[in-house]
Amino acid sequence: xxxxxxxKGFGATIWDYLTTVDHKKIAILYLISGGFFFLVGGVExxxxxxxxxxxGNDFLSAGTYNEVLTMHGTTMIFLAAMPILLAFMNAVSxxxxxxxxxxxPFLNSLGFWLFFFGGIFLNLSWxxxxxxxxxxxxxxxxxxxxxxxxxxxxxxxxxxxGFGTLIAGINFLVTIINMRAPGMTYMRMPLFTWTxxxxxxxxxxxxPPLTVGIFFMVFDRLFGANFFDVTMGGNTIIWEHFFWIxxxxxxxxxxxxxxxxxxxxxxxxxRKRLFGYTALVFATILIGFYGFMVWAHHMFTVGLGPxxxxxxxxxxxxxxxxxxxKIFNWLLTIWGGNISFTVPMIYAVAFIPSFVxxxxxxxxxxxxxxxxxxxDSYFIVAHFHYVIVGGVVLAILAGTHLYWPKMFGTMLxxxxxxxxxxxxxxGFHLTFFIQHFLGLMGMPRRVYTFGADQGWDLFNAISSAGxxxxxxxxxxxxVNVVMTVMKGERVGNDPWGDGRTLEWAIPSPPxxxxxxxxxxxxxxxxxxxxxxxxxKEGMVYAEPLGDIHMPNGSFxxxxxxxxxxxxxxxxxxxxxxxxxxxxxLIGGLAITFGSMLVRSLKDDLGFHVTKEELIADNERIQRxxxxxEGGKKGGLK
Amino acid sequence: xxxxxxxxHRSRTEFEFxxxxxxxxxxxxxxxxxxxxxLTLIAFTLVAADFSxxxxxxxxxxxxxxxxxxxxxNFMHMSNKGHGMMAFFMFSGIxxxxxxxxxxxxxxWW
Numbered sequence: 001x002x003x004x005x006x007x008k009g010f011g012a013t014i015w016d017y018l019t020t021v022d023h024k025k026i027a028i029l030y031l032i033s034g035g036f037f038f039l040v041g042g043v044e045x046x047x048x049x050x051x052x053x054x055x056g057n058d059f060l061s062a063g064t065y066n067e068v069l070t071m072h073g074t075t076m077i078f079l080a081a082m083p084i085l086l087a088f089m090n091a092v093s094x095x096x097x098x099x100x101x102x103x104x105p106f107l108n109s110l111g112f113w114l115f116f117f118g119g120i121f122l123n124l125s126w127x128x129x130x131x132x133x134x135x136x137x138x139x140x141x142x143x144x145x146x147x148x149x150x151x152x153x154x155x156x157x158x159x160x161x162g163f164g165t166l167i168a169g170i171n172f173l174v175t176i177i178n179m180r181a182p183g184m185t186y187m188r189m190p191l192f193t194w195t196x197x198x199x200x201x202x203x204x205x206x207x208p209p210l211t212v213g214i215f216f217m218v219f220d221r222l223f224g225a226n227f228f229d230v231t232m233g234g235n236t237i238i239w240e241h242f243f244w245i246x247x248x249x250x251x252x253x254x255x256x257x258x259x260x261x262x263x264x265x266x267x268x269x270x271r272k273r274l275f276g277y278t279a280l281v282f283a284t285i286l287i288g289f290y291g292f293m294v295w296a297h298h299m300f301t302v303g304l305g306p307x308x309x310x311x312x313x314x315x316x317x318x319x320x321x322x323x324x325x326k327i328f329n330w331l332l333t334i335w336g337g338n339i340s341f342t343v344p345m346i347y348a349v350a351f352i353p354s355f356v357x358x359x360x361x362x363x364x365x366x367x368x369x370x371x372x373x374x375x376d377s378y379f380i381v382a383h384f385h386y387v388i389v390g391g392v393v394l395a396i397l398a399g400t401h402l403y404w405p406k407m408f409g410t411m412l413x414x415x416x417x418x419x420x421x422x423x424x425x426x427g428f429h430l431t432f433f434i435q436h437f438l439g440l441m442g443m444p445r446r447v448y449t450f451g452a453d454q455g456w457d458l459f460n461a462i463s464s465a466g467x468x469x470x471x472x473x474x475x476x477x478x479v480n481v482v483m484t485v486m487k488g489e490r491v492g493n494d495p496w497g498d499g500r501t502l503e504w505a506i507p508s509p510p511x512x513x514x515x516x517x518x519x520x521x522x523x524x525x526x527x528x529x530x531x532x533x534x535x536k537e538g539m540v541y542a543e544p545l546g547d548i549h550m551p552n553g554s555f556x557x558x559x560x561x562x563x564x565x566x567x568x569x570x571x572x573x574x575x576x577x578x579x580x581x582x583x584x585l586i587g588g589l590a591i592t593f594g595s596m597l598v599r600s601l602k603d604d605l606g607f608h609v610t611k612e613e614l615i616a617d618n619e620r621i622q623r624x625x626x627x628x629e630g631g632k633k634g635g636l637k
Numbered sequence: 638x639x640x641x642x643x644x645x646h647r648s649r650t651e652f653e654f655x656x657x658x659x660x661x662x663x664x665x666x667x668x669x670x671x672x673x674x675x676l677t678l679i680a681f682t683l684v685a686a687d688f689s690x691x692x693x694x695x696x697x698x699x700x701x702x703x704x705x706x707x708x709x710x711n712f713m714h715m716s717n718k719g720h721g722m723m724a725f726f727m728f729s730g731i732x733x734x735x736x737x738x739x740x741x742x743x744x745x746w747w
Contacts, residue, residue, distance in 0.1 A: 204730075304744050308743075
């Protein structure tokens, strides 16, 4: 539909995004809301660092500190890192496999809105009597004793957003198994698609234990059950098991797509095919498997006994092997390559030493006797920030620069990007490197203050200064985004000039049907192959031009999610004995199930883009491409 | 639309081949049906013969596992082509669930 390219009013654009089932627009929604929660989590991080800036500080009270700390972790993991990675998965992986959309576009939209309302629900706790305060791990013995509704916000909010993530994971699995273009065999899939695939499998297998754990938690707190209450015959350790059976795969759900993004970057900007592609694929799968066999290493000091500790310690150390395989393959991809140090590549190069540092401290903690010394100290804080910030956040920043042109059709400024990088990278190491030593000096994690006579003042002050640098880096990124959007300089298909995979063979942003004709894939890095053989179009086609069947947009996912959001308030306030709570609970569920019923009963067969419309649209695309060529040459260089 | 129409013309050889394949499949189904009845008989006999529970329970669990596999492969078409990914995911899921249950049983409740 060529009408798609017409300018729309503000209201129409909002409505378009509320009802969209297009994976590229859902990607933008994920990026914006994930980015918003990233800023919220960042402000919380700054508050933590301000509080710990000097000994005996009273910027935050002890109780508020616990809330800020809990919400920082919860927000960053569930509402920032995962959604932003889902944004890239949505934006890129259907394009990389030559698909017109994901397998279930409606569910894709539902997944987003569930995540969004879950996140909003969780964050409303700040305004409605206090946020959760039992840490992002929400250990049952703390959580059951927590006053107020903070923990209920946590469990209900994560239930709702967890549904969304599970739906997204299943959707990507089905998409990647079933919707690959002809010739796109598993061993020709780009690494980012592979990591999306394995991360989705981890989502599928890891979220049910979390759901079960949170379900028990909700019943314990709201409906008088005793799953975790030791005095009533429950077992408080079971929460820890459930949480970490989910929690450990969760960190791989975060890091694998990050590995995928870096794999793409290394190949593109070294202008070489990935070294050891097969090894990288199998290392990814292996990491996925091992991820489920190591959760008790978070619980060495619980007292599981020497046998269990030994088994889990060994299993944990084994994970270093496939991760090491990946590191060496990336290094050998760069080796002898024709490297260009663009912003994404700088992030990728910086990622290797940062992540390896985090990995090495991880192996240290896998040694159970040593972990008894390190447990619950700032050493642990330093370790997981090294893997998550040094791995996942660097990947998110790199991915933002790399895929921005594909998602929005404009290019982020390289100059400002480099400023962001240096502020963020120096700030990151300044903040967290020194925390290793704070940990070894005995500073426990999660404390809201410390004494002046403990000798931790200087290192904490340095750490807080580093956090400030990171914040400046992120602010420069925001300025960069605003300036890029204001300037609105369009770029062509392959703005980096060295794209290898299918997403760079189509316009930026792609038309809503992605590929007018399904491409035929002739090998790994299909776009690179066509470029090297002098194919100006960048693709060979697997089918003649014909009508394309596309799904209609729908407002129902928004309404389904809104219903659950409303029902969660009813469930929570029901325990306070409010008369209105039960009707709200029932009403919310009625909205949810009612809209599901509407969806089931009303046939929505989608629409067809006719061949004539495709030809017209193609002419428009060609015209715009010529205009770009004629004007200032788009993209890099 | 235009891409989706399929015309099926089978040659004589193809027809013979499919016929033979279906016969084999049928034979497989009948065999596994007989085996399942036999396995059930063993289970009932074990209980009726009043063996120790420590013998009966693991054996019955094992027989049940065999039955599930027979059911999946011979009646739910997992032996057919194109089910590789499905099998991979099922067995990964079973494997993950099994390790978790095993750990729970051995280190939490033992």
